[in-house]
Amino acid sequence: MSDLHELDLVRWIATRAPEVGDDCAVLACEPWGDLLVTTDSVIDGVHLHWSEHGPDAFGYKAVARNLSDIAAMGGEPLWAVIAAVLPRGATRAEAEALYKGAERAGCRLVGGDTSFGPTAMVNATVLGRAPERGTVLRSGARPGDAILVTGSFGRSLPTGHHATFTPRLTEAAALLATGGLGAMIDVSDGLSTDLWHILEASGHGARLEAAAIPRRDNATLEEALNDGEDYELLATVLSPTGRTDGDVSWPAGFTRIGTITDGPGAVVVDGHGNERALVRGGFEHRA
């Protein structure tokens, strides 16, 4: 096994460039605003299969993954550039299908670089603008915040969801508009791991209700918490019970799955009131 972990590398880059953000780099272009930049690759045999999913899915997923990152920062996507590596012998129709798939994800395509290589691969970089009140950060969670999610979790790979998901831009904008948003992240590494990203950044804990977590395709609780590639939003917002100036509700499309606690630590509570500690990628069993 390699000694190399992506999270470590991202932190290493971040120590060298303060612009590195949670899901996107945040680049000051005042007075225009803060430019968001995010980049992701889709590789044959790793994220999709060229012979099974086809070039359209490669273009679509490469852009959609980035749009999910922009949504998590509360941003507005503006432009996408694509660098495609096509298998040798690829046809013009396949190349066009790839670029049309990229466009279909819903961001204006303004540039493309096309090469041929031994492995099909599409890299997309998406540029967007941060919300005027500032980007939404993982560190913004507050004790008492409701923990909300879009969609459902688990079994993304066997159901094909990972190749066809719709980035949650509309939902993110609606939640941002409520004014109660604390932290937000897109769930790509798995619900438990991405919740921990918020907890570590904010210094707080969480209490999840097992029965409240929406599961895709009859996923088990473990699959819902840990499978990953869900590309849903995980957000914390001011809770109705945590405010004195009246109720706050959340827009359509969100489900409450728990509450931010003073912490530290995260637990999942079942219908019988039994608690289990939640760690990255799984459970620790305890009384």
Place this chain on the structure above:
Amino acid sequence: MSDLHELDLVRWIATRAPEVGDDCAVLACEPWGDLLVTTDSVIDGVHLHWSEHGPDAFGYKAVARNLSDIAAMGGEPLWAVIAAVLPRGATRAEAEALYKGAERAGCRLVGGDTSFGPTAMVNATVLGRAPERGTVLRSGARPGDAILVTGSFGRSLPTGHHATFTPRLTEAAALLATGGLGAMIDVSDGLSTDLWHILEASGHGARLEAAAIPRRDNATLEEALNDGEDYELLATVLSPTGRTDGDVSWPAGFTRIGTITDGPGAVVVDGHGNERALVRGGFEHRA
């Protein structure tokens, strides 16, 4: 052979997005300015060899190719993001060498995505700002303009120049500051092909002096004109003889190799006054 040609694809994308520029996309972020965006990949076995050149060269070349594009538009590079695909089993030291190579190219690294795959590959996207007077375009050549180049041409692959070149940002800025710049492009496809990009965009012709073309490593004239991967600048500027308001000279680092003509057509003239027609990637022989 595939029916797919990169130039065709770039044109196809350009018909769908007017922001697609010559070497970069040009994105209006007023009042901040025009944002330049360019993306390029370096693939193992295509542009470099991982086992021979090493991860540092992959990072360096991926960013440097983009900086050469930014230079050709007269722009100022600001930020780079990297998407690296490492061969399985790559070490942390190799990943860091790759990112340090990217930094060494001279642009601020603000984001990175790291994956593992069957083929090593680095994609870099560089963001910059266009000059206040507007980007330098290929279409700006005028009859009578002197044709200038930086550096020398040919045999870039056997000499290793293609992996170690210095992007011509300083030279581009100095030429821009003269106020006489017409068209500019970076020479990656070969001097003859990239000159034709200027001639087609401007609707004019060219007369090159064979003896004036600087050659790398005793390259033949054919190699200098057609090898490619030189990453030098090819520019047209107001000529001293083409102006009535006094002489214009050009900054250090540029060599004059010919003159823009009314056209159409391009010729190369040897020391005996013999002309040969210059086409993309080679000569057509004529009297």
